[in-house]
Amino acid sequence: LLTLEVCLTPSLIEQHSLSGKAVVVVDIFRATSCMITGMNHGIAAIYPVATVDECTQLGAKGMVMAGERDGKKISHFDIGNSPFEYMMDEWKGRELTVSTTNGTLAIQKSQEGNVLVMGAFLNLTATVQYLFELNKDVVIHCAGWKGTPNTEDTLYAGMLISRLMNHSFELSNDSAQLALALYENHQSDLLSAAKKSSHAHRLAKFGITKDIEFCMEVDRFAGVVICEGNKLIKI
């Protein structure tokens, strides 16, 4: 059986061995949801970077600049971190660079993995299918919020587990059991559970409840997004 483990926050990722494994990075509100949305709406490639400066440099070379700090758009950027901004026709065929509070950190800390997959509810079934075909051990790496676990990413981890474990995977750490229980407890109403999260409360204060609802939609898109070298591509 292949192993299936969950890391609830990047603060704990050093305790996992990623070598040779598929790492699914998830930041539901909103980095990976946005990336998957953009790549399924015709953006050519996405370059996640750590700093605003790096984004600005790539922007000077013609890339769309996207990002937020603490949930707010960076002032001189083209767009912030809303999935609706990633769907605009004017970005089609262009490259985009992005820096966010939690998501890009989790991507950086996952580079040791053999394959790096972006995770979101928006293309969950496509990702499940991809992981089956890949046939590697899986680590689900939740971006969390500033170093602590969060509800929405853990909920995604639990749903992904529930789809994978009936086949060739077995749960290999207790955090995977926690995630699965969270999902099983809330599977009849994922949106309500996610709305109770601390991060959802923060986002609601910015008046972007529609982002929350969008990011909790399951299987809107069929394209899987992986990281190749330093950029994200759709496969």
Add this chain to the structure above:
Amino acid sequence: LLTLEVCLTPSLIEQHSLSGKAVVVVDIFRATSCMITGMNHGIAAIYPVATVDECTQLGAKGMVMAGERDGKKISHFDIGNSPFEYMMDEWKGRELTVSTTNGTLAIQKSQEGNVLVMGAFLNLTATVQYLFELNKDVVIHCAGWKGTPNTEDTLYAGMLISRLMNHSFELSNDSAQLALALYENHQSDLLSAAKKSSHAHRLAKFGITKDIEFCMEVDRFAGVVICEGNKLIKI
């Protein structure tokens, strides 16, 4: 309303403010379960320490020496880390010193708290009552396993939350939501859930399934155990 938050492992405790709060330290398998058992069986006081050397020094002064590393008794100690060893008549009225892999670390990292309470299923209702009377914000600090979250401590956190939140407490972080979901998902059979944990599998290999069953018993004891200065006392 008073705040109620969960820290899933000592690796994340720096992200919590403990000042002025009650901190409940829990290491179900087996440190805090043993401590509560011993204090409810007549041990006069327990001194948790970080190292085997410190235990040995206190042992030379007449204390009972208890402890384990990686689940195994330390060779020259009087007892290991089984609750049954803590119930022996010959320890009545004596002081004991203990060092364990995870539990004593969590106690050390909780010292900033205003009140430090030992948590276990064995005296859950007594602890709930004590926390109500205390009327302070609560942080439940799970000892976990070598820096990662575990099932049994999180299950306890969830059960404690379920008892506290209907009154004057509100959940203040997402880890508290995770813990509550884990408990709600398994409340009809806590023992089975705990037996699925990685740590339970490790302990079962040592042939101490009876310890696991004992530690999952709810409300065997009525005495609450708190830390005063550098020692644990029963109140």
